[in-house]
Amino acid sequence: MALLGQYLVNGIMLGTIYALVAVGFTLFFGVLDVIKFSHGDVLMVGAFAGFTAAMAVAAVGISNPVLQLAASVVFALSVTAALGAAIAKWLILPLKHAPRMNILLVTLMLGTALREAVRLFYPDGSNPKAFPALLPTSALTLGDFTLRADSAILVAAGISVIVGLHLLINRTRLGLAIRAVAQDEETARTMGINYALVVLVTFALGSGIAAVAGVMNGLYYNEVNFGMGLLLGLIGFSAAIIGGLGNLYGAILGGFLFAMLQMLGAVAMPFASAYKDVFAFAVVIALMAWKPTGLIPERASERV
Amino acid sequence: MVDASVPAIEITGLCTAYDKADVLQDVSLVVPQGQITCLLGSNGAGKTTLIRSILGLTPPHAGSIKIFGEEVGGLPTHRVVAKGVACIPEGRRMFPKLTVAENLRLGAYQEPDEAEIRRRLDEVYAAFPRLAERRGQLAGTMSGGEQAMVSIGRGLMGKPRVLLIDEPSLGLSPLYVKENFRIIESVRAKGLTVFLVEQNVHQTLAISDTGYVVSGGRVVASGTAEQLRNDSEVHAAYFG
Numbered sequence: 001m002a003l004l005g006q007y008l009v010n011g012i013m014l015g016t017i018y019a020l021v022a023v024g025f026t027l028f029f030g031v032l033d034v035i036k037f038s039h040g041d042v043l044m045v046g047a048f049a050g051f052t053a054a055m056a057v058a059a060v061g062i063s064n065p066v067l068q069l070a071a072s073v074v075f076a077l078s079v080t081a082a083l084g085a086a087i088a089k090w091l092i093l094p095l096k097h098a099p100r101m102n103i104l105l106v107t108l109m110l111g112t113a114l115r116e117a118v119r120l121f122y123p124d125g126s127n128p129k130a131f132p133a134l135l136p137t138s139a140l141t142l143g144d145f146t147l148r149a150d151s152a153i154l155v156a157a158g159i160s161v162i163v164g165l166h167l168l169i170n171r172t173r174l175g176l177a178i179r180a181v182a183q184d185e186e187t188a189r190t191m192g193i194n195y196a197l198v199v200l201v202t203f204a205l206g207s208g209i210a211a212v213a214g215v216m217n218g219l220y221y222n223e224v225n226f227g228m229g230l231l232l233g234l235i236g237f238s239a240a241i242i243g244g245l246g247n248l249y250g251a252i253l254g255g256f257l258f259a260m261l262q263m264l265g266a267v268a269m270p271f272a273s274a275y276k277d278v279f280a281f282a283v284v285i286a287l288m289a290w291k292p293t294g295l296i297p298e299r300a301s302e303r304v
Numbered sequence: 305m306v307d308a309s310v311p312a313i314e315i316t317g318l319c320t321a322y323d324k325a326d327v328l329q330d331v332s333l334v335v336p337q338g339q340i341t342c343l344l345g346s347n348g349a350g351k352t353t354l355i356r357s358i359l360g361l362t363p364p365h366a367g368s369i370k371i372f373g374e375e376v377g378g379l380p381t382h383r384v385v386a387k388g389v390a391c392i393p394e395g396r397r398m399f400p401k402l403t404v405a406e407n408l409r410l411g412a413y414q415e416p417d418e419a420e421i422r423r424r425l426d427e428v429y430a431a432f433p434r435l436a437e438r439r440g441q442l443a444g445t446m447s448g449g450e451q452a453m454v455s456i457g458r459g460l461m462g463k464p465r466v467l468l469i470d471e472p473s474l475g476l477s478p479l480y481v482k483e484n485f486r487i488i489e490s491v492r493a494k495g496l497t498v499f500l501v502e503q504n505v506h507q508t509l510a511i512s513d514t515g516y517v518v519s520g521g522r523v524v525a526s527g528t529a530e531q532l533r534n535d536s537e538v539h540a541a542y543f544g
Contacts, residue, residue: 173413176490180399180410186361192414192462295310 002144006268011263012256013220016158019255020213021236022243023165024206026251029240030182030298031202032091034103039210040233042080042087044115045132046211047224048122050076054132065134065180072134076211084194084207085200093199111229119226125139128225131218161212162252165205169248182246210236231237231277238284246296253295258284310373312337312497313358313464318367319352327353327488328364329521333463335466340498342508342529344538345518351501354518356469359391360384364429372465394474396455400444404435407443407454411461414506421461428457431487449480456487466497470471473504485511505533508532 014100021043028036053069054076061066091110096104119125135150169175180188189195217232218224224302239258243250258280265279313335320328328350328507335341345351356362358369360381369377371387371523390411399407408428429436432453438446443454452472459467464504469488473481481504489511492498502508509515509529517525517538 038359103507176402176406176410177413179402179406181400183401184397187393187399188410189361189381189391190381190385190391191410191458193410194380194382221441 005108006147007263007267009050009123009155010148011259012155013151013259014262015259016155016162016218017213017220017232017255018235018258019162019252020158020209021232022239022251022255023162023248024210025237025240025247026030026246027086027178027202027206027241029245031178031185031199032088032092032096034100035106035107035237036087036092036203036232036297037104037116037233037237038087039107039112039206039230039236040229041111042207042229043210043217044082044224044226044229045083045214045216046080046207047214047218048226050211050215050216051129051131051224054134065132068132069134073212073215077208080211080214081204081208084205084210087207088200088203089196090106090205093196111233112293114237115226115229125136126228129225131222131224133219133222133276135219152221156217158168158212161209165209166248168205174198174201177241180196189245223240236279242284242287242291242294244298246298247294247296248297250294250296256273257295308337310337311335311370312372313369313499314359314373314401315354316368316370316500318354318357318364318369320353320355320362320364327521328357331367331518331521332524333516333526335497335499337497338492338495340492340500340511341512342500342502342512342515343518344502344505344508344532346503346516349518350521351518352470352520354470355391355393355522357499358384358468359389360513382414385462387469390459390462390464390466391468392455392470392472394470396448396451396484398443398446398451398454401442403440404443404446404454405439408435408439408458408461409456411464415460424461426464428460431460432457438500449483451481451503452484456484460491464496466499467491468499468501470501471503472500473502473507481507502510 017267021039024039025035029033050072055066057071087110091106092103095106135153137150139146139148139150154192169178177188177193180191180193181195181198185195217228235258239254240251242257243254261280261283265276266273269275311334316332318328318331319326331354343351343354347434353362357364360376360379363378368375371384371389372461374387376384376387408425409421412424412513435453435457443451459544465518472484472488476484485507487535488498488500500508509532512529514528515526515532516523517532525538
């Protein structure tokens with residue numbers, strides 16, 4: 001029972017991280033109909049930016065973990081938001097009328113370039129870095145079950161970001177513009193919406209959210225490494241697809257679903273928990289065969 | 305404000321092409337302020353392309369487009385809209401997964417004042433009580449006639465100085481067509497300039513002040529509505 005509780009906390013934790021990655025894919029697809037395969041590596045850059053900021057703050061003698069954490073998150077967010085907007089402006093918008101395949105390839109290559117750049121140019125970048133434990137590790141114990149404060153804080157933070165995004169998309173003028181562009185770009189422009197600006201802001205937003213996921217991941221595993229974006233990007237992409245690409249809530253659902261599958265794999269096969277990803281991806285493949293447009297299809301109704 | 309003698313729209317020597325094929329060739333026309341000016345032509349004559357050129361959706365490769373005397377050729381669409389242009393597009397082009405109220409709000413996207421937006425919403429709801437009843441409904445689930453109301457309301461939400469209307473009668477029942485033309489006339493009565501693009505010759509000329517006829521991407525006739533009604537070119541463009 002206690003073990004189950006632990007798995008549950010783990011699942012919610014990972015689900016939150018995956019959901020944060022998946023919403024990026026879905027936002028980019030919404031406004032520009034593109035899959036940006038460098039998303040996972042942008043996340044990794046964010047995690048390294050967060051790590052660097054935490055280290056830099058510690059190096060100048062500030063040992064208050066709250067300040068370190070704030071510096072880490074703010075720097076990670078700024079770097080990735082700028083990176084995301086730059087990618088949209090100089091790489092993706094210029095290729096808007098090119099075949100979709102070109103954008104896939106370009107972002108795939110960009111992802112590799114980012115990954116290799118961190119490996120080669122970051123000091124000792126080829127080795128994993130120990131992310132400082134900036135959150136309190138005190139624990140709440142209920143019988144056999146322990147809830148660590150850091151897990152609770154991470155989950156709460158991640159869910160706040162998701163709720164914040166929901167409010168931004170549904171309650172603000174910017175959110176209305178993003179939804180309008182996602183549904184009909186030309187008519188959105190005719191309404192007086194600055195299309196290019198909305199695209200840049202959306203890419204900055206999605207990338208910044210990925211950075212939050214990257215820092216969360218670093219805090220949770222106490223490690224960042226140059227390859228971390230590969231698997232996280234793939235999982236986020238799968239989550240967005242099984243949820244129904246283009247649908248924000250589908251992506252969030254997909255993220256939690258994927259984490260649940262991983263946990264299920266780990267519980268069902270305790271002798272081979274290393275295979276939990278294999279199990280989860282196998283189920284994703286089956287889900288895609290069953291529902292090719294995702295659990296909450298966004299585009300299907302418009303094809304009619 | 306702008307001198308009343310300055311045309312709302314003045315197009316000179318406009319050429320627009322998709323890929324390499326010219327769709328508009330050396331089109332020149334003037335839309336005076338406070339009037340309904342119509343552009344008639346059959347399918348494929350280049351009517352919608354002209355609207356797209358004015359809005360900057362398909363930038364022209366030659367010629368000039370002036371809105372109230374200011375050159376807008378080459379500007380991105382949102383900056384053309386900022387000059388006081390609004391469009392009721394062909395096929396209505398709802399945002400199907402947004403509510404009626406959200407669709408209308410988007411019409412006033414460039415208006416920063418929330419109180420002003422609410423005031424305009426109330427005006428639109430007063431003109432179309434049906435929309436007030438359905439403000440929370442997704443626009444994509446409405447009937448064609450109701451969508452036409454949303455589209456017209458959305459065009460008025462921006463308080464434009466000149467309104468481009470592309471084929472308002474397309475795909476609507478005669479009753480709604482009549483209703484739409486009545487609304488267009490009432491819009492002019494409020495002093496708004498209208499540039500109306502239509503295939504429906506008789507009803508269009510009945511409410512227009514002046515008009516142009518395009519065929520094969522060129523202006524083949526122009527004049528007052530009265531002149532066009534009697535012009536053989538008009539008949540040739542449609543029936544010849």
